[in-house]
Each structure stands twice: as C-alpha cells, then as structure tokens.
Amino acid sequence: MESQDDKQSVAATGEVPGSAPPVAQDAGPASPEASTASDPQSPEAGYSDYDDNYGYADPGSPDPAATVLSEAAAPAAVAVSAAPPPPPPPAAHLEEKEEEGDDEAGMLRMSFLEHLEELRQRIIKSLLGVGVAFVFSLIFVNDLWQIVSSPAIQALRQVGIKDPRLAMLTPTESFQVIWVKLPILTATFLASPWILYQIWAFIAPGLYRRERRWAGPFVVCTAGLFILGGLFAYFVAFKLGLAFLLGIGVGNNVQPVVSLTEYFNLFVNVALGMGLVFELPVLIFFLALLRIVTPRWLLANSRYAILIIVVIAALITPTPDVINLMIISVPMALLYFVGVFAAYLLTLSRERRRFPFFILFLIVAGFLLVFAGGVYVAITKFGFHLQAAWPYLVK
Numbered sequence: 001m002e003s004q005d006d007k008q009s010v011a012a013t014g015e016v017p018g019s020a021p022p023v024a025q026d027a028g029p030a031s032p033e034a035s036t037a038s039d040p041q042s043p044e045a046g047y048s049d050y051d052d053n054y055g056y057a058d059p060g061s062p063d064p065a066a067t068v069l070s071e072a073a074a075p076a077a078v079a080v081s082a083a084p085p086p087p088p089p090p091a092a093h094l095e096e097k098e099e100e101g102d103d104e105a106g107m108l109r110m111s112f113l114e115h116l117e118e119l120r121q122r123i124i125k126s127l128l129g130v131g132v133a134f135v136f137s138l139i140f141v142n143d144l145w146q147i148v149s150s151p152a153i154q155a156l157r158q159v160g161i162k163d164p165r166l167a168m169l170t171p172t173e174s175f176q177v178i179w180v181k182l183p184i185l186t187a188t189f190l191a192s193p194w195i196l197y198q199i200w201a202f203i204a205p206g207l208y209r210r211e212r213r214w215a216g217p218f219v220v221c222t223a224g225l226f227i228l229g230g231l232f233a234y235f236v237a238f239k240l241g242l243a244f245l246l247g248i249g250v251g252n253n254v255q256p257v258v259s260l261t262e263y264f265n266l267f268v269n270v271a272l273g274m275g276l277v278f279e280l281p282v283l284i285f286f287l288a289l290l291r292i293v294t295p296r297w298l299l300a301n302s303r304y305a306i307l308i309i310v311v312i313a314a315l316i317t318p319t320p321d322v323i324n325l326m327i328i329s330v331p332m333a334l335l336y337f338v339g340v341f342a343a344y345l346l347t348l349s350r351e352r353r354r355f356p357f358f359i360l361f362l363i364v365a366g367f368l369l370v371f372a373g374g375v376y377v378a379i380t381k382f383g384f385h386l387q388a389a390w391p392y393l394v395k
Contacts, residue, residue, distance in 0.1 A: 129194035133187035193223040229278030284339025295344040
C-alpha cells in the first residue's frame with residue numbers, strides 16, 4: 001500500500017519512487033559529429049579539444065574576428081560607395097593617349113624590296129618634276145643667261161674692260177652652258193619643293209603619326225632656305241668674290257678673259273654651296289627632333305661650331321680675303337643660332353610651355369627702329385646715300 005506521501009510525490013513529479021529515470025525519446029538519428037564529440041574516447045574529440053585550447057577554429061564555423069571586422073568595415077564601404085566618382089580626364093589628354101597608342105599602328109611595315117621599289121618611284125617622280133621645270137626654263141633661257149652673266153659683266157667693267165664679254169673657247173661650249181647646264185640649275189631650284197616633298201614622302205612611312213605633321217613645315221622651310229641661299233650667293237657672295245678675283249691681276253700686264261665654262265662652274269659651286277649651307281637650321285632642328293642634340297649642348301659647344309663654319313666658308317668662298325670670308329661665315333653663324341632657337345622651341349613644345357613671341361616681336365621691332373633711325377641720321381646729317389650694290393650705304 002502506498003502511503004499518502006508517496007501519492008503526493010508521484011502526483012507532483014510524475015515519477016514512481018524506486019523506478020529508473022525516464023529515457024528521452026530519440027528525436028532522430030544522431031549525427032556522426034555529435035556522437036564523436038560526446039564520446040571522450042574518440043580521436044576526433046581530442047582534436048576538437050586541441051583546437052579549442054590553442055585557438056584554431058573549425059574551418060566550417062564562422063570566424064568571430066572576421067565577423068567583427070566585416071561589421072566594422074560595412075559603414076566604410078557604404079561611405080565609399082556613396083562618394084562621387086572622380087572626374088574624367090581632360091579630352092586633350094585622352095586624345096594624346098589615343099594618338100600615342102595609335103602611333104605604332106599607323107607605321108607602315110615594308111620589306112627591303114618594297115623600300116627599294118618605293119625609292120625608285122620617288123626618284124622617278126623627282127626627275128619628272130625636274131624635267132617639267134627644265135622644259136619651262138628653256139622658254140626663258142635667254143633671259144636667264146642675261147641674269148646669270150650679269151655679275152661677270154659688272155666685275156669686268158669694274159676692272160676697266162670697256163666692252164666686257166665672256167669668251168667661248170670651244171664650238172660646243174655655248175650650247176652646253178646656256179642650253180643644258182643653265183636650265184638644269186634653274187630647274188633644280190624651281191623643283192626643290194617637289195624634290196623635298198618626295199624625300200619626305202619616302203621617309204614618312206617610318207615615322208610616327210605625330211611626326212608626320214611636320215611635312216608641311218619641312219618642305220616650306222627647307223625649300224625656302226635653299227632658294228634664299230642661292231639668292232644670297234647671287235646678290236652678295238658671288239658678285240663681291242668675282243670682282244676681287246678679277247681685280248688681282250689687272251695692272252700687271254694681265255688681260256682678263258673669262259670662259260663660259262669656268263665662269264658657270266664657279267657660279268654653280270657658289271650657288272649650290274650657299275643653298276646647302278642655308279639648310280643648317282633644318283639640320284639642327286631634326287637632330288633635336290631625334291634627341292641627338294639639345295639646345296643646351298649646342299650653346300655649350302657653339303665655339304667649335306663657329307670654327308667649323310669658318311672652315312666651310314673658306315672652302316666655299318671663291319676668294320681668300322677676310323672680307324669675303326666674313327660675308328659667308330657671319331650669315332652661317334647666324335643660321336646656326338637660328339637652328340638653336342628652333343631646337344629650343346621644340347623643347348618648349350615637349351615640356352608644354354610657350355615662348356613669349358610678343359616680347360620677341362617688341363625686341364625685333366625696337367632693333368629695326370633703331371637701325372632705321374641710324375640710317376636716316378647717316379643720310380640727313382653725314383651725307384650718305386643708298387645704292388643697289390654692296391655696301392648699299394656710301395658717302
């Protein structure tokens with residue numbers, strides 16, 4: 001018989017005194033990890049304890065530190081995403097980058113035989129241009145010969161020859177000089193822009209796209225300087241040198257007789273020589289364009305350049321006197337510094353800087369005003385007057 005106290009205990013706890021404790025119903029099959037972790041004798045349980053004791057986390061479980069860092073970085077990521085995007089680069093910078101990227105793509109790849117074929121075509125086109133100019137010169141050959149022979153006639157007249165003429169020593173000399181050599185020389189100067197354009201067209205495929213923009217300035221400046229050199233030789237250097245040479249022997253029982261061939265050969269040497277010498281600024285500019293020389297280096301070695309210029313002028317000048325040597329060498333030295341100035345402008349362009357052309361214009365204008373004022377004073381106060389020949393201002 002159960003006592004009253006036992007009945008009350010059964011009603012309160014639901015357990016019968018003296019019986020085994022109730023076994024919980026299995027909610028499902030136990031996972032291997034759970035059974036292994038609950039068994040203290042299994043090796044996996046030992047590794048789990050090792051990981052917990054020495055701070056190695058389970059790869060499958062989330063890292064608490066990474067979770068804290070991600071939560072802390074979340075506001076910063078939101079702030080970065082909310083910040084406005086940086087402004088786009090300028091359009092000019094993008095165009096420059098595109099041009100630099102397209103430079104090599106724009107270069108024409110040619111084989112050696114293709115280069116030879118291109119050279120042959122350019123030579124043929126240059127000769128055709130010279131041929132057209134030659135035919136055009138034949139129309140005015142008599143007028144051209146009067147112009148070319150004028151310095152000889154004036155020089156002979158200065159040394160006392162009453163009826164100055166050039167001598168024809170062989171029957172074919174007149175035909176060779178007047179009807180062949182003179183038109184060829186004239187055609188060379190007339191066709192010089194076309195010849196220089198063909199030279200540029202031959203080397204242009206090997207240049208970058210930005211370097212091909214120099215085609216127009218190259219042709220204009222090179223041809224202009226070549227023609228300007230020929231004009232300088234005709235009006236200044238050749239006239240003075242010829243008068244000096246003819247005047248050396250007069251008065252010593254010497255009768256000056258000048259042949260057509262000798263006179264024209266001297267004229268060609270001086271004219272072509274001065275034409276090539278006047279290309280010095282273009283040569284210096286292209287050396288600077290290829291980064292072979294710099295304006296600083298050119299100025300530092302200007303004394304050696306002037307020495308070389310004097311030697312070249314001595315070879316070109318038809319007379320050995322100092323005056324004619326200076327007439328040739330001084331313009332050449334000025335042309336050298338013009339080339340240095342062109343190289344300096346190129347350097348400024350590479351460095352994205354500008355030259356103060358307005359200040360240069362004011363300086364040049366002031367110099368011209370001072371020079372004109374000096375000439376005016378010399379004419380009005382000291383009795384000088386102007387003439388068409390050198391030295392142009394005489395008393």
